[in-house]
Structure formats: structure tokens, C-alpha cells
Amino acid sequence: MQTVGWIGLGAMGTPMAANLLRAGYRVHVYNRSMEKAAPLIEAGATAAQSPREAAERSDVVVTMVADAAAVERLLVLPDGILSAELNGKTVVNMSTIGPAETRGFAAMVRERGGDFLDAPVSGSVKPAQEGQLIILAGGEADVVERCRPIFDVLGKTTIHFGGAGDGSAAKLVINSLLAMVMQGISEALVMASGLGLDQGKVAALISESAVNAPLFQAKKGMLLQEEFPPAFALKLMTKDLKLAADEAVRRNLPLPVVSTVLNTYLAANANGKGELDLASVYLQLKEMAGMGPAAKED
Amino acid sequence: MQTVGWIGLGAMGTPMAANLLRAGYRVHVYNRSMEKAAPLIEAGATAAQSPREAAERSDVVVTMVADAAAVERLLVLPDGILSAELNGKTVVNMSTIGPAETRGFAAMVRERGGDFLDAPVSGSVKPAQEGQLIILAGGEADVVERCRPIFDVLGKTTIHFGGAGDGSAAKLVINSLLAMVMQGISEALVMASGLGLDQGKVAALISESAVNAPLFQAKKGMLLQEEFPPAFALKLMTKDLKLAADEAVRRNLPLPVVSTVLNTYLAANANGKGELDLASVYLQLKEMAGMGPAAKED
Amino acid sequence: MQTVGWIGLGAMGTPMAANLLRAGYRVHVYNRSMEKAAPLIEAGATAAQSPREAAERSDVVVTMVADAAAVERLLVLPDGILSAELNGKTVVNMSTIGPAETRGFAAMVRERGGDFLDAPVSGSVKPAQEGQLIILAGGEADVVERCRPIFDVLGKTTIHFGGAGDGSAAKLVINSLLAMVMQGISEALVMASGLGLDQGKVAALISESAVNAPLFQAKKGMLLQEEFPPAFALKLMTKDLKLAADEAVRRNLPLPVVSTVLNTYLAANANGKGELDLASVYLQLKEMAGMGPAAKED
Amino acid sequence: MQTVGWIGLGAMGTPMAANLLRAGYRVHVYNRSMEKAAPLIEAGATAAQSPREAAERSDVVVTMVADAAAVERLLVLPDGILSAELNGKTVVNMSTIGPAETRGFAAMVRERGGDFLDAPVSGSVKPAQEGQLIILAGGEADVVERCRPIFDVLGKTTIHFGGAGDGSAAKLVINSLLAMVMQGISEALVMASGLGLDQGKVAALISESAVNAPLFQAKKGMLLQEEFPPAFALKLMTKDLKLAADEAVRRNLPLPVVSTVLNTYLAANANGKGELDLASVYLQLKEMAGMGPAAKED
Incomplete structure (x- = not known):
């Protein structure tokens, strides 16, 4: 079972991470305002001090935040994801952002040795709570397969659309x-x-x-x-x-x-x-x- | 069981009239080109020589034609529906036409002593064949009730929206x-x-x-x-x-x-x-x- | 010089009729509320008691009212324009109405022996006051020519578009x-x-x-x-x-x-x-x- | 009289530069395909070998190219405008690009010590030939004033809208x-x-x-x-x-x-x-x- 770094604890991110915990995953959570992490930590999650730490401790690090600017900050800040050693790790962006920006982030992650998927979801809070989202995946087929057990916890279906950016599209x-x-x-x-x-x-x-x-x-x-x-x-x-x-x-x-x-x-x-x-x-x-x-x- | 006059044997009208025959109704059919009536006559329908005749022989006369101009012709031509004695009879227009024109036709029928309903349908050929249309009725509540057995053959649901014209709306x-x-x-x-x-x-x-x-x-x-x-x-x-x-x-x-x-x-x-x-x-x-x-x- | 019947004394009609008076035309005015006619009568116009009277006393009767329903009333009411003998007279509708209705009114006027033009105008109150409107005429060429002196008082240009309804179009x-x-x-x-x-x-x-x-x-x-x-x-x-x-x-x-x-x-x-x-x-x-x-x- | 570097010899740029020559300006021209420069050189312009050279030899360097990507290349390429010493010089972009990109370019030029204006034009080829364009300027007021003589040759009016980007807006x-x-x-x-x-x-x-x-x-x-x-x-x-x-x-x-x-x-x-x-x-x-x-x- 892979270890998951989960960044972004909004209305969607929190129940999704909770589902992973419930399914037995070890989850390291990070959020800009960490008080939002309290219920998940109570449920067994570990607090990461930075996006970098979330990435370093995990096999798969997920970003679920407001927009492309927020994803970019998580990647490039001094203690951001890209400052971690990413060999053998997968960064999965589940936030809704544009395909062009997605391709840019994919290139940045790959340059640091990591794999990248975009996997935004269709469905709002209730399906998120019930693990009934639809996962729209873009990226290499083998990387999608590797993450499929995680997606199976979060959603009812995963559709692999093509290369990086196609899930966002x-x-x-x-x-x-x-x-x-x-x-x-x-x-x-x-x-x-x-x-x-x-x-x-x-x-x-x-x-x-x-x-x-x-x-x-x-x-x-x-x-x-x-x-x-x-x-x-x-x-x-x-x-x-x-x-x-x-x-x-x-x-x-x-x-x-x-x-x-x-x-x-x-x-x-x-x-x-x-x-x-x-x-x-x-x-x-x-x-x-x-x-x-x-x-x-x- | 009421006797039905059915006027209009297009892609929708023909299977609808056929369903009435199958349910045991006596049906008098009329169409501008009567060759279209052949299969229904084979199935037990009677041919009417004019809209008037269809109205005279029936309790309920249904119009299911292309547009308001066609409905108007069926009503006002010398051998049209309005030339028949309409006391105790109900004219039901199931063609899709505007609410204003519908109200005009309703007034014309009532002036001749008849009752009027507009009852256009939602659903295309397949639901028509299967008696699974949705009937959108406008007119007096008791008149709708009187025609409900017919509607129940043609459709899966009848919704009574209000007065004449409201079904069309x-x-x-x-x-x-x-x-x-x-x-x-x-x-x-x-x-x-x-x-x-x-x-x-x-x-x-x-x-x-x-x-x-x-x-x-x-x-x-x-x-x-x-x-x-x-x-x-x-x-x-x-x-x-x-x-x-x-x-x-x-x-x-x-x-x-x-x-x-x-x-x-x-x-x-x-x-x-x-x-x-x-x-x-x-x-x-x-x-x-x-x-x-x-x-x-x- | 033709005698003009002018029906409709709104923001446009009043200055237009005033221009005709100023140009030396004899003008018989009618308006639903006749108090609006006072300034024109002071300027030399005669009050007509009905649309019929305005038509009977004039060679050319102009309608300049709110919409097609108003034009229709002026034509068909018991003391309407159509109740007058229209042989040798021209009815000119300058109100903005649809081309289809215009053609209907043209047919009604012709049936009573009159000629018909539609001649709506482009331009608002100021050009109306200054006789600088653009007249958009539809109807027979010779009838347009006969009315051109009147149009030349009201506007700077008259464009003859074609048959009845084309001015409205x-x-x-x-x-x-x-x-x-x-x-x-x-x-x-x-x-x-x-x-x-x-x-x-x-x-x-x-x-x-x-x-x-x-x-x-x-x-x-x-x-x-x-x-x-x-x-x-x-x-x-x-x-x-x-x-x-x-x-x-x-x-x-x-x-x-x-x-x-x-x-x-x-x-x-x-x-x-x-x-x-x-x-x-x-x-x-x-x-x-x-x-x-x-x-x-x- | 300022010396002008002119970059971009398309349908608009060529007649504009020609007008400057005709008005007595010394003009150094640069275009990606220099054969387009021939008529201007015949008319007295000098050929610059690169955007940098155009900038180095001039007080005011104008870019008039297809889009923001082209402007960016002219600025940042190894022999681009930004590789020149820009103190005391003004870069004027007259190409139509977005305000946000304009503000980015303005910042880049200022960082290198230069002044920046955006001055796109309203009007197409004929007004360009006739010096009858409208110049829409954005930037510091004194910089606009300094360039006004040039704008007066190119256009009939210059409107100063505000800071950098406002001309583009x-x-x-x-x-x-x-x-x-x-x-x-x-x-x-x-x-x-x-x-x-x-x-x-x-x-x-x-x-x-x-x-x-x-x-x-x-x-x-x-x-x-x-x-x-x-x-x-x-x-x-x-x-x-x-x-x-x-x-x-x-x-x-x-x-x-x-x-x-x-x-x-x-x-x-x-x-x-x-x-x-x-x-x-x-x-x-x-x-x-x-x-x-x-x-x-x-």
C-alpha cells in the first residue's frame, strides 16, 4: 500500500483524504492553515510541516487546491514539492486547472525525476464523501495503473483520457x-x-x-x-x-x-x-x- | 368506452391510434391522404370521409397534425370539425402549436357546444409506439378526467397544467x-x-x-x-x-x-x-x- | 396641393403635422385624446371628429400611432378610415409595424378603392421637428411620386424600397x-x-x-x-x-x-x-x- | 530630432517608417526577413543587423510586429533589445497585444534602465500611409511628451490613456x-x-x-x-x-x-x-x- 501525501483540505479535499484513511492508507496531510487538519489527524493522519515534507514522506503526493496559482506555489516555493527528491514518487494534481498549465507542471515534476498525473474529479461534496467521484486521469498509462488503487477509494470510476493535461481538459x-x-x-x-x-x-x-x-x-x-x-x-x-x-x-x-x-x-x-x-x-x-x-x- | 375520431396519421399519429385500437377502442380515422390509413383499417379502424364525419361518429376527436395552420383547416373547412354538431363531444388537439392559437381554437370549439383540450405529448416515435408518452394537458379538469382513459393508453403519465393553452405552453x-x-x-x-x-x-x-x-x-x-x-x-x-x-x-x-x-x-x-x-x-x-x-x- | 388628414399626435406626429402646416398644407387632425390637437389647431389645422372624417376631407390620410393594433383600430372601427369612400384617396401608414401586417392593411385599403403606402421614418424627435427624417416608402411607384411633395416637407430623403410592406421591412x-x-x-x-x-x-x-x-x-x-x-x-x-x-x-x-x-x-x-x-x-x-x-x- | 529604431516591416510598419523618413527622421530598420527593408533603405533608412543594434543606435526603438510572442522574442533573444544598454532610451511597442503582457514588457525594459510606452494604433493601411492613424498611448506623461513629435508624424491624434498597458487596453x-x-x-x-x-x-x-x-x-x-x-x-x-x-x-x-x-x-x-x-x-x-x-x- 502506497503512502499518500495530501495537500489541500477544503470542502473536497478533506472527505477525500478521510476516505483514504478509512481504507487503511497512511496519509501525511498539509494545508496552509493547519487547523483544518485536526479532524484528519484525529482519524489517524500525520501532519506534514510543508509541501516538501508531505512529498518526502510519501509515494504519491496529491494536490487538491483552489487554482493553478495555488498549485504553482505548492510546487515552487522554497519548501515546495519540487524542493524534494522526487525520484520514484508521483505527483497527482486533482485541482481543476487548465490543460496548458497542467502540462507545464508535469514538465517541472518530470525534470525533478518524478512522475505526474492530472486527475481532477467530477462530482461535488456528497460524492466526495461517499467515494463516488469520477476520476478524470491524464498521464502515462503505467502511472495511472499504479495510482488506480487510490482512485478506486476516492471514486466509482476512473477514466484515463491520455497524456498529461487530458484529464484537466x-x-x-x-x-x-x-x-x-x-x-x-x-x-x-x-x-x-x-x-x-x-x-x-x-x-x-x-x-x-x-x-x-x-x-x-x-x-x-x-x-x-x-x-x-x-x-x-x-x-x-x-x-x-x-x-x-x-x-x-x-x-x-x-x-x-x-x-x-x-x-x-x-x-x-x-x-x-x-x-x-x-x-x-x-x-x-x-x-x-x-x-x-x-x-x-x- | 368512448369512440375516438383520429385525425392525422403521421409518424406519431399512426402508432398512437394503433395503440387505441389495440386497447379495444373503436377508432374512426381521417387523413388528408387516406392511403396512410390502410394499416389501421386493417387493424380494425373505420375510415371517415372528412373531419366532420370523424367528429360526428365519435365522442372524442383528436387532431395530431403538423402545425396550427393544419389544425385550423381541420376545424374551419366546409366539411371541418366545426361543421359537426359538437354538443357532448370533446376536441383534443395533440399537435404542438402555440398557446395563443390554442386558446383561439378552444373558443371556436366551445362556441359550437363542444369541449376542448390541448394535450400535446413529450416523447418521439418510440415512446409513441410503446404507449410511453407524457401527455401535457390543458383544459377543464372534468374534461381531462373524462379523457384520461384514452391518455392512459397513449402515455405513461398525464400532467394537467391548467386551462386551455397551458398544455401547449x-x-x-x-x-x-x-x-x-x-x-x-x-x-x-x-x-x-x-x-x-x-x-x-x-x-x-x-x-x-x-x-x-x-x-x-x-x-x-x-x-x-x-x-x-x-x-x-x-x-x-x-x-x-x-x-x-x-x-x-x-x-x-x-x-x-x-x-x-x-x-x-x-x-x-x-x-x-x-x-x-x-x-x-x-x-x-x-x-x-x-x-x-x-x-x-x- | 393635397389636403392631408393626420391621425396620431404623439411625440413624432405633432411636429410632423406642424411642418406640413408651416409648408402651407391644409391639415385635418385627429387624435384619440383631442386636447393634444390644440397647438396644431392654433397653427391652422382643422379638427376631425373621427378617422372617417379625417379621411373624407383629405386626399392623403396619414396614420402615425403606437403599433399595429392601433392602426387596425383606426381602419376598422365603425367610424374608421375604411368606413369612408376611399376612391382617389391614399392612406399612408408612417407608424412602425411589421411587414406582414402592413400587407394586410394595404389589401384592406385597396379593397375599399384607396391607394396605400407604408412610409415609416428613420429619425427621432429632433429630425422630425427639423423636417430631416428619412422616409422609407413601400407601395406603387406612382403613388409614392404623388406623395413625394409631402414627404419632402417631412424628411430630407425618401427611399422607395418596393411594394407594400417593404418600407416597414x-x-x-x-x-x-x-x-x-x-x-x-x-x-x-x-x-x-x-x-x-x-x-x-x-x-x-x-x-x-x-x-x-x-x-x-x-x-x-x-x-x-x-x-x-x-x-x-x-x-x-x-x-x-x-x-x-x-x-x-x-x-x-x-x-x-x-x-x-x-x-x-x-x-x-x-x-x-x-x-x-x-x-x-x-x-x-x-x-x-x-x-x-x-x-x-x- | 530623435533617432528612431524601427522593428517590424509589415503592412503597417513599412508605411509608418516611411513617413518618419519623409519627415526627416534618421531611421534604423530591422525585420526578421531583411528583404522587406529594401524600399526603406532606398528611401534613406539604415539596416540594423539585430534588434539590439536597432536599439543601440537609436533614442526611440519601436516594435510593430504580429503579437506578444514576437514582441517578447525581440526583447529577450541574445541579440534582443534588452541586451542593449537602455539608459536614456525609450522602447515603444505599437503592436496590438494584451495589457497584462504589456505591463510585463514595461517592467522588463525599466529594469534595464529604459523607458517604455505602449502606443498601438487605430486605423489600417491607408491611414498608416497617410499619417492619419490614432495613437493610443500608455506610459509616463513625460515619456509620451518626448515621443509626441514622432506620433505626430504617424497619426492625426495621440490620446494618452494612462500608465503602461492602458494604450493596449x-x-x-x-x-x-x-x-x-x-x-x-x-x-x-x-x-x-x-x-x-x-x-x-x-x-x-x-x-x-x-x-x-x-x-x-x-x-x-x-x-x-x-x-x-x-x-x-x-x-x-x-x-x-x-x-x-x-x-x-x-x-x-x-x-x-x-x-x-x-x-x-x-x-x-x-x-x-x-x-x-x-x-x-x-x-x-x-x-x-x-x-x-x-x-x-x-
């Missing part, structure tokens, strides 16, 4: 689709409301229809009650959409709905919905249609 | 959502292709994800093989989207993705994909991205 | 372009503001550039001071855009920017900007970018 | 507006064509209207004849739009028309119009509307 694709379907559902509900239909009956219709998806079932309650406690914060989806749109433009791909959706998520963010669940894009659309809170008072 | 909502999700999936695949990912693996990812929907499973094969035999022709979806967009604009509803999607479907139609399945919107997006047939030759 | 085209350029300018200013540039310097740049247009010079002050007294109310532009989008969809034309712009104008309307000048679409875009009044307070 | 704003207006005009013409109007008469209408702009007059002939010899190549506008969209997204600005337009330009590029004038976005829109060359043959 797949993540941008699936999250763009999620964002588009979420806005599609929201526009359907705004239309229904504008046409005077009962939202509960429309929800029943969607549930019976060919476009019923787990996403709709997960968000239906939020949409009907117009309460949006964050399972996946809109600001994080906006970050992913920005990466996706940026990558699409770089590849000269016209994607009309992706662009349209990005604009709506940006507007939602700019109008105070960033900390709500991504389903609150529905609120933004309602406000644009004059069905917002101000209108309600009339 | 719900149909526009669900088909708009279908069109949006179909384009969302297509853009995700174009993005994946532009980023160099294997389409089969991306399809596997979508299948495992929160946006997996029966629609994706139904169209996956078409998308991967780029063959689009029509289950639901793109030109018909375009017709529905035009109705939906028209209704949304009339209600002053800004719906960014609905508009964007309508433009793409219009472009797909204008570029020779109208007779293909609606999933061929994927081809239109590929061509816009320079991945079309011309590009293939390079 | 041209009006939708030019107003769509106006709406698109107005939003283009607004997005450029929002972008400039987001990038931290001085708006006055950006306005100077636009003024020097290849996209400087009379529209920008007319609206520059409003945009820089963020005060939008209506020269052309946003709600009226929205009405025209709805007609244009409707006509485009009817003709199966995908027009991505037209659709996008319509959504923004609808949102602006729904968020309280309908009575402001159309340049207030800029405010809507700022609010969507989180630069709205709420943001200012921070 | 202004360039992205004005070119985005140009692209939006160009597509707006194109959609208006597609709409007109779909409504059956004479394009020549519509062009006359636009020319008389509030949206008449020098851009329309410059492109009118191309649009009516559907011939698009490049004055400003569509691929170059696409590059600028990509920079603008990227910057807008980085600043979290939802800009619906900018995004829509970028998608159309990307599609035009992907469909073989990159080398044509940017006005050929009209062709792309016609093809999307099924009015393309294939349709013509029917």
Missing part, C-alpha cells in the same frame, strides 16, 4: 456541460413561470422527460424553494467556465452556448450569487426577466 | 429544454474534439456524470457515428423552438440560451440538416468550428 | 442596426470601465475612429453623465426589435447579434429602463457587470 | 467596437436580404442614417460586391477580439455582444475567411443563413 468539458444544462433548466423554468405554469408541475414533467438527469434531481428542491445553500458554489463553476472558455478560444472553437452561459454566470457572480450554489443562476435569469426580489414587492 | 417549455440540452451536449463534444480528447471516453464520462439523461443515451450512438436517422427531425424541433421563442418574446422574457440555440437550429436547417435527427445540430456546430466535411478532406 | 432593418450599434458602444464603454480607462478619453477615441457615427455623438453626453432623458424611449426600440426578431425568425434567418441585443433590451425594460432613452441599455449592461447603483454604494 | 476596446459594428452592419444586410430588400437601397439608407460611420463607407463596396480584398484581415481582427474577450473574462465582465461576435469571427476564420477583409464576416453570416455560395447554385 476532460474536466473543463464536463463542467461546461454541467453549467449549460443548469442554465438550460433555469431558462426553462423562467419561461414556464413567464407563461404562467405551475413550477411544481413543470418539475414533474422534467422528471419524467428525456432530459431528466441526476443534476436536475439534485437541484430541484433548490429551484422550487429558491434557496441555494452551496453544494457547488457558483463562483467555483464560474472559475471552471472561464478556464473552459479560455481554452476554447485558444483552440479557435466557436461555442455559442458556452459563451452565453459564461456571461450569465459572470453576471450572477457580479450580482452577489457567487457564494450560493450554481443553481442560483436561475435567480440571475429571473432578475434579468424582471422577476427578481424587487419585482416581488410590487 | 408546457410543451414549448420541455422542448426548449430538450433543444438546449441537445446543443449543450453537442458543444461539449465539439470542445472535447477541439481539445484532442477521445469522443468515446467523453461519452463514457457523460454517461457516468450528473448530466447523464435519457436524451444522451438515446443520441449517443448518432453522435459518435455521426449518422443521424431522424427519430425527431431537426426541422420539427426548429418549428417548436420558433414557437417557444415567439411566445417568450411576446411575454418580454429574455432567455439567452433559448435565443442562441434557436439561431443554431435555424442555421442547421438552412444548411441541409432539417430532415436529419435534431442531434445533427452537432454537425452544424462542427462545421462552424471548421471541423465539417470539407475540413475532413484536408 | 426597411424600418425594422435600420432600427435593428441602431439597436446593435447602441449596445456595441455600450459594451465598449463597460469594457473600458472594467479595464480602468477614463470614459471621456474613450469617447474621444470613438469620436476620432472609423466607428464614429451621428448616433454616438447624439448619445455621448447621456453615456458620460449617465442621465438618459428619452429622445427615443428604450421601450419603443424594444417594440421594434421584437418586430424585427419576429420577422427574422419567420424567415428562418439566424441573426446572433440581433437576438443577443433583443435579450438585453428586454432585460433593460424588465428592470425599469423602458421610459429612459434607448442609450440606457448601457445601464443594464453595467448592472449585469456588477457596476450598477448598488455596487456604487460600496 | 484602449486598443482592445476600440477594435471590439469595430468588430461589433461590422457584424451589426452585416446582420442588418442579411436581414434585409432575407426580407427581400434591395441591398443598394439599404446601403443608401444606412448612409443617410444615424449609424452611418466611416467604417460603413469604407466597407460598403465590399459588402455590395461581395469581394473582400483585405484592408484589415479578418484573422487579425479575430486575434484582437480574442485578446479583448480574454481580458474581459479576466476582469469578470459579461459582454454579450462581444462574445457573440467573437464566435462569429472564429467561425469565419475556421471556414476560410481569415485572409479576407474583416467585412467578410458578412459572408459567414450569409452562409449560416443558407445564403452561401452553395445556395446560390440552386
